[in-house]
Amino acid sequence: VDQVVMVDQSPIGRTPRANPVTYVKAYDHIRRLFAATPEAQEHGFSASTFSFNTPGGRCETCQGSGFEKVEMQFLSDIFVACPECEGARFRHEVLQVRYRGCSITDVLQQTVTEALAFFHDTPAIRQALQPLQEVGLDYIRLGQPLNTLSGGESQRLKLASHLSLSQGGPHLFIFDEPTTGLHFEDIHTLMQALQRLLAQGHTLLVI
Numbered sequence: 001v002d003q004v005v006m007v008d009q010s011p012i013g014r015t016p017r018a019n020p021v022t023y024v025k026a027y028d029h030i031r032r033l034f035a036a037t038p039e040a041q042e043h044g045f046s047a048s049t050f051s052f053n054t055p056g057g058r059c060e061t062c063q064g065s066g067f068e069k070v071e072m073q074f075l076s077d078i079f080v081a082c083p084e085c086e087g088a089r090f091r092h093e094v095l096q097v098r099y100r101g102c103s104i105t106d107v108l109q110q111t112v113t114e115a116l117a118f119f120h121d122t123p124a125i126r127q128a129l130q131p132l133q134e135v136g137l138d139y140i141r142l143g144q145p146l147n148t149l150s151g152g153e154s155q156r157l158k159l160a161s162h163l164s165l166s167q168g169g170p171h172l173f174i175f176d177e178p179t180t181g182l183h184f185e186d187i188h189t190l191m192q193a194l195q196r197l198l199a200q201g202h203t204l205l206v207i
Contacts, residue, residue, distance in 0.1 A: 001169075001170055001171065001172045001203065002168060002169030002170060002171060003168075003169070003171050003172070004171070004172045004174065005162070005171050005172070005173050005174070006174050006176070007155055007158050007159060007162070007173055007174065007175050007176070007178070008155065008175075008176040009151030009152060009154060009155045009176065009177070009180070010151075010154070011146070011147065011149075011151075011154055012146045012149070012154050012157060012158065013145070013146035013147050014147050017052070017053070017064070017065050017145070018145070018146045018147075019108070019142065019143045019144055019145055019146060020112075020132060020137070020140055020141075020142055020143075020144060020146070020157060021108065021115075021129075021142035021143060023146065023157060023161060024128045024129065024131065024132060024157075024160060024161050024164050025128055025164070026124075026125050026128035026129055026142075027051075027142075028047070029122065029124045029125045029128070030050075030104075030107060030119075030125060031047040031048075031050040031051060031104075032047045033099055033122070034047075034050045034097055034099050034104055035047040035049065035050065037097055037098070037099055039096065039097045039098065040097045043093065043097070045057065045094065045097065049094060050090070050094065050097075050104050051064075052064030052065070052066075052089045052090065057090055057091055057093075057094040058089060058090055058091070059082060059084055059085035059088070059089055059090060059091060061082055061083070061084035061085065062082035062084065062085065062089070064089050064090070065082070065089070066081065066082055066085065066087040066088065066089040067079040067080060067081060067082060067087070067145075068080055068081075068082055068083075088105045089105060089108075089143075090103075090104060090105060100118065102118070105143075107142065108141070108142050108143025109141055109142075109143060110141065110142055111138065111139055111140065111141055111142075112129055112132045112133055112137060112138045112139070112140060112142070113133065113138045113139070115129055115142055116129055116130070116133065116138075127164065128164050130164070131159075131160035131161070131163035131164040131193070132157070132160045134160070134163065134189070134192065134193045134196070135156040135157075135159050135160045135163070135189065135190060135193045136156060136182075136186045136189040136190060136193075137153065137156055137157060137160065140153065150181070151180070152178070152180055152181050152182065155175070155176075155178055156178070156190065156193075159175075159178070159190075159193060159194075160193075162197065163193060163196060163197070170201045170202055170203065171202045171203070172202070172203045172204075172205065173197060173202055173203070173204045173205070174205045174207070175194075175204065175205070175206045175207065176207050177207055178190060178206065194206070
């Protein structure tokens with residue numbers, strides 16, 4: 001065993017900035033597709049222009065998060081849609097760039113199932129998103145903030161990232177109650193994903 005990996009239900013992100021498409025490393029490929037469109041090249045946009053984490057194309061009012069945090073004195077902080085971009089995350093000029101009729105924000109609003117069909121001829125994106133479908137997260141949206149996921153969804157997203165990335169040597173994965181709150185059909189889907197890890201030569205301990 002080269003490494004021991006604990007996969008529990010602890011939250012992955014605590015802010016709206018991180019999302020599933022960045023977590024499984026698919027967003028870099030999507031940004032490059034948008035940067036290659038004639039409209040983007042005409043305006044001198046690069047792949048970084050379509051990133052909501054770097055200045056240039058993002059909405060600077062919310063710094064690309066799409067939300068503004070309102071600090072509550074005695075309650076948990078709440079997040080409201082940015083008044084400038086209305087949650088779109090990007091400047092108006094960037095949203096005018098279209099890939100197959102969709103803006104970058106439209107793509108982030110797609111579910112995993114919709115995105116797999118939309119990028120049907122882009123193997124790199126499909127390879128990154130496919131594990132999300134295999135662990136039963138085909139219904140979540142690519143740009144959904146990770147802090148809105150349940151514990152079980154966070155755990156399955158971690159599993160998907162391990163399925164999509166090259167692991168190197170054999171790992172020992174420890175799963176802490178991965179079936180909590182799942183329907184029997186979802187458990188069946190999860191078991192198939194766990195079998196894939198076994199087929200890759202890893203060892204699983206499931207509590």
